[in-house]
Amino acid sequence: MFKAVIGAEKLKDTIESISTLVDEARFKLTADGVSVRAVDPANVAMVSLDLAKDAFDSFEATEGELGIDLTKLNGILEMADKNDNIELSLDETAHKLVIRMRELSYTMSLLDPSSIRKEPKVPALDLPAHIVIRGEDLKRAVRAAEKVSDYMSMGVRGEVFFMEAEGDTDNVQLEMTKDQLIDLKPGEAKSLFSLDYLTDISKIAGKTGEVSIDIGKDYPLKVRFKIAQNHGDVSYMLAPRVESE
Amino acid sequence: MFKAVIGAEKLKDTIESISTLVDEARFKLTADGVSVRAVDPANVAMVSLDLAKDAFDSFEATEGELGIDLTKLNGILEMADKNDNIELSLDETAHKLVIRMRELSYTMSLLDPSSIRKEPKVPALDLPAHIVIRGEDLKRAVRAAEKVSDYMSMGVRGEVFFMEAEGDTDNVQLEMTKDQLIDLKPGEAKSLFSLDYLTDISKIAGKTGEVSIDIGKDYPLKVRFKIAQNHGDVSYMLAPRVESE
Amino acid sequence: MFKAVIGAEKLKDTIESISTLVDEARFKLTADGVSVRAVDPANVAMVSLDLAKDAFDSFEATEGELGIDLTKLNGILEMADKNDNIELSLDETAHKLVIRMRELSYTMSLLDPSSIRKEPKVPALDLPAHIVIRGEDLKRAVRAAEKVSDYMSMGVRGEVFFMEAEGDTDNVQLEMTKDQLIDLKPGEAKSLFSLDYLTDISKIAGKTGEVSIDIGKDYPLKVRFKIAQNHGDVSYMLAPRVESE
Numbered sequence: 001m002f003k004a005v006i007g008a009e010k011l012k013d014t015i016e017s018i019s020t021l022v023d024e025a026r027f028k029l030t031a032d033g034v035s036v037r038a039v040d041p042a043n044v045a046m047v048s049l050d051l052a053k054d055a056f057d058s059f060e061a062t063e064g065e066l067g068i069d070l071t072k073l074n075g076i077l078e079m080a081d082k083n084d085n086i087e088l089s090l091d092e093t094a095h096k097l098v099i100r101m102r103e104l105s106y107t108m109s110l111l112d113p114s115s116i117r118k119e120p121k122v123p124a125l126d127l128p129a130h131i132v133i134r135g136e137d138l139k140r141a142v143r144a145a146e147k148v149s150d151y152m153s154m155g156v157r158g159e160v161f162f163m164e165a166e167g168d169t170d171n172v173q174l175e176m177t178k179d180q181l182i183d184l185k186p187g188e189a190k191s192l193f194s195l196d197y198l199t200d201i202s203k204i205a206g207k208t209g210e211v212s213i214d215i216g217k218d219y220p221l222k223v224r225f226k227i228a229q230n231h232g233d234v235s236y237m238l239a240p241r242v243e244s245e
Numbered sequence: 246m247f248k249a250v251i252g253a254e255k256l257k258d259t260i261e262s263i264s265t266l267v268d269e270a271r272f273k274l275t276a277d278g279v280s281v282r283a284v285d286p287a288n289v290a291m292v293s294l295d296l297a298k299d300a301f302d303s304f305e306a307t308e309g310e311l312g313i314d315l316t317k318l319n320g321i322l323e324m325a326d327k328n329d330n331i332e333l334s335l336d337e338t339a340h341k342l343v344i345r346m347r348e349l350s351y352t353m354s355l356l357d358p359s360s361i362r363k364e365p366k367v368p369a370l371d372l373p374a375h376i377v378i379r380g381e382d383l384k385r386a387v388r389a390a391e392k393v394s395d396y397m398s399m400g401v402r403g404e405v406f407f408m409e410a411e412g413d414t415d416n417v418q419l420e421m422t423k424d425q426l427i428d429l430k431p432g433e434a435k436s437l438f439s440l441d442y443l444t445d446i447s448k449i450a451g452k453t454g455e456v457s458i459d460i461g462k463d464y465p466l467k468v469r470f471k472i473a474q475n476h477g478d479v480s481y482m483l484a485p486r487v488e489s490e
Numbered sequence: 491m492f493k494a495v496i497g498a499e500k501l502k503d504t505i506e507s508i509s510t511l512v513d514e515a516r517f518k519l520t521a522d523g524v525s526v527r528a529v530d531p532a533n534v535a536m537v538s539l540d541l542a543k544d545a546f547d548s549f550e551a552t553e554g555e556l557g558i559d560l561t562k563l564n565g566i567l568e569m570a571d572k573n574d575n576i577e578l579s580l581d582e583t584a585h586k587l588v589i590r591m592r593e594l595s596y597t598m599s600l601l602d603p604s605s606i607r608k609e610p611k612v613p614a615l616d617l618p619a620h621i622v623i624r625g626e627d628l629k630r631a632v633r634a635a636e637k638v639s640d641y642m643s644m645g646v647r648g649e650v651f652f653m654e655a656e657g658d659t660d661n662v663q664l665e666m667t668k669d670q671l672i673d674l675k676p677g678e679a680k681s682l683f684s685l686d687y688l689t690d691i692s693k694i695a696g697k698t699g700e701v702s703i704d705i706g707k708d709y710p711l712k713v714r715f716k717i718a719q720n721h722g723d724v725s726y727m728l729a730p731r732v733e734s735e
Contacts, residue, residue, distance in 0.1 A: 351638075
């Protein structure tokens with residue numbers, strides 16, 4: 001059983017944060033809210049989303065799992081105005097999700113959850129360095145790095161957070177001290193990441209005021225921030241590339 | 246003889262309402278204004294436009310007919326600013342229309358009206374149900390229907406106006422009561438239409454406050470509204486599709 | 491030695507005024523500012539740019555020449571916000587230009603100036619007619635001409651400046667008297683130009699309030715205006731087409 005009402009913008013942001021990595025996902029319902037864990041097809045990045053009951057104007061659910069085609073759902077949500085309320089209700093017998101916005105109702109077939117890749121186990125990582133950066137600064141550095149390379153390294157040197165990309169002839173560098181960041185906990189850290197994934201993640205993170213980054217030495221990166229007006233938590237884990245030099 | 250001045254935006258809206266169905270049209274001139282009747286190449290939809298003399302800042306015409314390439318005229322009008330006045334004058338001997346906007350003058354060859362498909366006879370239809378809906382509500386429902394199908398049915402059930410589209414797995418439905426509409430006159434009505442045409446028509450109608458719809462049971466649809474700041478009447482007639490189920 | 495700070499918008503406008511004709515250029519540095527002279531690959535149009543020291547927030551340079559990939563530089567400047575300051579500094583040993591915007595630094599390889607086409611000699615022309623026109627009026631006439639032809643003639647007839655384009659069936663004409671222009675010095679003038687080039691030049695000139703045009707009879711056209719908030723001078727010279735009629 002699932003029946004909920006949520007502001008269109010909050011729902012859009014939530015779906016987008018998952019659909020940046022995967023096209024289909026399993027939404028886990030409990031009485032307390034919705035959660036999603038998904039890994040991209042290449043096993044490089046993982047997203048973990050928790051949307052609390054409070055993010056909804058009304059929310060009723062029993063334990064369950066919904067298989068959702070995110071591309072289709074994004075298409076439907078495009079039709080909503082920013083201030084529309086979206087009403088979601090599960091038609092259990094027909095295995096469909098009814099999405100209502102004003103007088104319009106869209107009946108969407110659900111996917112069989114067992115046909116969607118299993119929820120990954122989120123590894124526990126103890127990463128030495130921690131920074132908090134403005135979303136737009138992260139996005140800006142990633143966009144600059146794309147101009148010269150397909151990879152970007154991130155790390156902490158002393159009291160400075162850096163992002164660097166080296167191309168054949170040109171290179172790009174961002175250096176930020178604790179003053180220029182929101183927070184910095186130093187620690188030995190430098191890892192290389194694929195810009196394909198960083199671009200997708202930073203597009204979502206770029207809309208947010210504060211983005212937490214945990215990073216280590218040739219270790220996965222963890223990027224966390226709030227969405228849906230602080231009622232949702234998104235975190236991404238991104239595997240490092242081994243430097244070939 | 247033809248010589249007239251009209252605001253750029255009014256003229257653009259007028260031309261667009263015809264060019265959504267046909268690329269060329271015969272413009273009929275009388276001392277009282279301009280009118281166009283045209284049928285799309287597939288004989289599925291018909292447009293009928295009447296633009297009164299009042300829509301113009303100045304208007305002088307004797308009876309006549311102008312063959313106009315609408316694609317070209319749209320291209321020319323794109324260059325006008327919203328608040329520009331457009332001066333139109335017929336060069337009868339050269340068979341050209343001179344279009345002036347500020348210091349710029351564009352001399353456009355006219356088409357031979359006899360080379361353009363004849364003006365259709367507008368059939369008299371007595372359709373049982375009648376509704377008046379906000380243009381944006383119509384456009385919104387049509388856009389939603391496109392997500393699931395190439396066809397959409399419209400009709401009235403009791404005191405409710407509905408639009409429905411059924412896809413292979415999903416479906417879309419709009420239901421509006423008299424309260425949610427501007428007006429409703431009930432009557433038995435349900436017909437299926439091609440979204441190709443409804444999309445074009447609803448894009449134009451979507452800019453308007455009030456759109457009148459007359460509808461019957463497996464009968465053509467009639468969509469009417471005002472354009473050019475209430476000085477013009479546009480109406481579309483759209484043939485139904487026979488349901489194959 | 492070169493080290494300078496300039497507003498992002500001023501730098502973008504400056505680079506764009508050159509990159510509309512060429513992909514690479516030699517930037518000549520002196521203690522007083524920067525200048526560029528370049529000819530397009532087909533030898534039809536020439537651009538001459540002088541950006542005074544005053545255009546910069548700070549400027550220090552010794553005589554020198556930088557070979558710059560304009561396409562790449564445009565891409566880098568896209569990342570800057572309108573109000574950002576851009577810091578430029580030359581790394582002479584590595585032969586690189588370091589471009590800093592906020593915490594981000596981009597290190598761009600310079601091109602060998604000798605690999606870039608030599609600076610052209612700007613011919614001294616004594617053109618009989620001179621007009622000053624609003625940039626947007628020029629752009630508008632060029633856009634209209636494109637609708638009907640690949641060429642456009644410009645000239646002065648008595649006290650009237652005209653621009654004309656003739657297509658197979660349609661034609662476009664702009665006529666402006668001294669009152670409608672900012673200034674007009676009459677003189678016998680009519681030349682035909684390729685719209686390929688006029689389009690590029692008028693896109694840049696269209697952003698400017700006042701554009702000076704010098705013109706003769708089957709002679710090159712000279713188009714001049716200020717950029718970078720009046721601290722820069724751009725001028726284009728465009729060879730005429732010989733009328734084949």
